[in-house]
Amino acid sequence: MIKLKLFAALTLLGAPLIGCSDDSANMTLDTAEVEAILHQHIALLASDEYEGRAPATPGEEKTINYLQQQFEALGIAPGNGDSYFQSVSVTETTTASDAVLSMKGGNYQATFAYAQEMIVGSQQQIAAIEVVDSEVVFVGYGIVAPERNWNDYAGIDVSGKTVIILVNDPGYATQDAELFNGNAMTYYGRWTYKFEEAARQGAAAALIVHETGPAGYGWEVVSSSWSGPQIGLQAANLNLDRAEIEGWLTLDSAEALFAGAGLDYQQLKSAAAQRGFSAVPLADIKTSVSIENSLRVSESQNVIAMIPGTQRPEETIIYTGHWDHLGVNAELPGDNIYNGAVDNATGTAALLALARLHSQQAAPARSIVFLAVTAEESGLLGSQWYAEHPIFPLAKTVANINMDAMGTNGPMKDIVVVGYGSSELENYLEQAANKQGRHIIPEPTPERGYYYRSDHFNFAKMGIPALYAESGEDSVENGREWGAKQAQDYTDNRYHAPSDEYNSEWDLSGAAQDIFPYFDVADKLSQEIRFPNWFEGNEFKAIRDASRLGL
Numbered sequence: 447m448i449k450l451k452l453f454a455a456l457t458l459l460g461a462p463l464i465g466c467s468d469d470s471a472n473m474t475l476d477t478a479e480v481e482a483i484l485h486q487h488i489a490l491l492a493s494d495e496y497e498g499r500a501p502a503t504p505g506e507e508k509t510i511n512y513l514q515q516q517f518e519a520l521g522i523a524p525g526n527g528d529s530y531f532q533s534v535s536v537t538e539t540t541t542a543s544d545a546v547l548s549m550k551g552g553n554y555q556a557t558f559a560y561a562q563e564m565i566v567g568s569q570q571q572i573a574a575i576e577v578v579d580s581e582v583v584f585v586g587y588g589i590v591a592p593e594r595n596w597n598d599y600a601g602i603d604v605s606g607k608t609v610i611i612l613v614n615d616p617g618y619a620t621q622d623a624e625l626f627n628g629n630a631m632t633y634y635g636r637w638t639y640k641f642e643e644a645a646r647q648g649a650a651a652a653l654i655v656h657e658t659g660p661a662g663y664g665w666e667v668v669s670s671s672w673s674g675p676q677i678g679l680q681a682a683n684l685n686l687d688r689a690e691i692e693g694w695l696t697l698d699s700a701e702a703l704f705a706g707a708g709l710d711y712q713q714l715k716s717a718a719a720q721r722g723f724s725a726v727p728l729a730d731i732k733t734s735v736s737i738e739n740s741l742r743v744s745e746s747q748n749v750i751a752m753i754p755g756t757q758r759p760e761e762t763i764i765y766t767g768h769w770d771h772l773g774v775n776a777e778l779p780g781d782n783i784y785n786g787a788v789d790n791a792t793g794t795a796a797l798l799a800l801a802r803l804h805s806q807q808a809a810p811a812r813s814i815v816f817l818a819v820t821a822e823e824s825g826l827l828g829s830q831w832y833a834e835h836p837i838f839p840l841a842k843t844v845a846n847i848n849m850d851a852m853g854t855n856g857p858m859k860d861i862v863v864v865g866y867g868s869s870e871l872e873n874y875l876e877q878a879a880n881k882q883g884r885h886i887i888p889e890p891t892p893e894r895g896y897y898y899r900s901d902h903f904n905f906a907k908m909g910i911p912a913l914y915a916e917s918g919e920d921s922v923e924n925g926r927e928w929g930a931k932q933a934q935d936y937t938d939n940r941y942h943a944p945s946d947e948y949n950s951e952w953d954l955s956g957a958a959q960d961i962f963p964y965f966d967v968a969d970k971l972s973q974e975i976r977f978p979n980w981f982e983g984n985e986f987k988a989i990r991d992a993s994r995l996g997l
């Protein structure tokens with residue numbers, strides 16, 4: 447309370463404020479205090495005692511209990527009726543590695559080797575799946591984007607057929623800034639989208655051709671991440687509305703297959719990046735695939751707390767941060783605990799720090815929700831579950847602000863907006879950053895599609911404007927080169943490794959400083975009446991406009 451009074455006195459006198467990060471609203475905590483709070487939470491959440499916070503383990507139990515206790519101690523209400531938890535049911539599916547994929551027709555016949563020449567699996571949660579003699583169609587990028595007047599499935603019925611799809615999008619392929627988002631990936635470029643669209647079109651099997659450039663990673667990443675247990679949300683319909691088979695072909699396999707059908711893969715690939723492309727059937731070629739799955743069901747929890755709005759409580763601003771990480775790998779010699787200190791004890795700690803900041807404010811007009819989600823590392827599952835089983839109406843969810851990995855290298859001059867150019871939330875963030883004498887900048891590698899790879903994306907998919915920003919690399923004390931070197935060091939040596947451990951020497955003043963603009967954005971939105979939207983041309987705007995229609 448003392449600080450609050452001091453702030454009021456300074457404002458009355460018109461005195462300039464020093465420190466600049468904590469002068470927004472009537473903050474009762476300054477950067478140093480937030481920094482201390484972050485250290486305390488991260489040290490605990492990333493300790494060996496928490497066993498790497500894997501879903502459905504004793505590490506989860508400790509994590510979610512700690513979060514509940516913290517929200518209770520702050521006097522912040524449960525977010526799911528009288529509970530701080532939302533139960534998330536997950537199914538672990540392991541496809542046996544003797545899966546068979548063969549293609550034949552005319553003079554062509556091939557059986558592709560699992561993990562070497564192809565990889566297949568299924569979202570359908572059933573034990574045995576078989577596709578027999580399914581016709582094959584090349585559907586280019588496999589995109590239906592009405593707002594861009596683009597439809598790769600126009601004039602062709604692929605129900606029961608096998609579709610072959612290119613990765614990324616025509617904008618990346620042509621580097622034409624006028625086509626899609628040019629070099630920057632749109633959601634239509636993500637492999638997850640390709641499978642969703644193929645299912646909507648009724649395809650029996652969907653196979654993406656892997657190419658390292660447009661995918662953003664090598665074949666090993668595809669084959670290793672698709673082998674072994676896959677975790678998905680348990681689906682009431684067992685995901686029977688998905689294609690029976692989803693998978694990838696190597697570039698070599700695809701080229702051989704096209705040649706077998708008397709077609710030129712490279713030539714068709716170029717044609718597919720041009721407006722007006724039509725899908726091409728692969729002559730007489732037919733696909734047969736069979737796989738066997740073992741299935742296991744388990745439960746995990748999202749943790750949710752809220753500060754109810756006094757005027758329009760059903761209108762919410764939702765902060766997210768995933769509490770989970772990779773757990774323990776018993777087969778690893780030496781240190782085998784994936785502590786996930788940066789990823790994402792930092793974001794979880796930030797969520798708690800924001801909860802504390804908001805709890806010290808006058809009650810907002812709209813509700814502010816703090817959602818710590820599970821199973822991000824297994825494919826953004828906790829946030830997907832929330833988006834598919836929302837506690838607050840999606841159409842009245844004003845915005846999502848996501849935190850995944852906060853900076854540990856001290857204050858930075860800039861804030862990086864991932865998916866820059868998406869929504870009006872960036873204008874709010876820019877204003878808040880300017881108050882600190884900082885600015886926002888676009889992410890350096892938009893072609894990798896990072897915007898589609900953390901929890902905010904599940905909100906975006908439902909049309910909710912979602913902001914995902916990161917600490918910049920332009921260090922106030924040591925410059926840009928040094929900052930970039932630190933970031934690279936994390937990526938090379940600690941990202942998703944047991945060495946992502948807490949270090950009491952970390953300079954979390956930058957992370958603390960980043961929290962204030964997030965606070966400002968949510969605080970401002972919580973007092974407003976308007977609903978910010980996506981920028982014109984964004985792929986999620988039509989969904990938002992439709993959901994807001996008539997409200």
Ligand SMILES: [Zn+2]
Binds near residue numbers: 789822
């Ligand atoms: Zn993460």
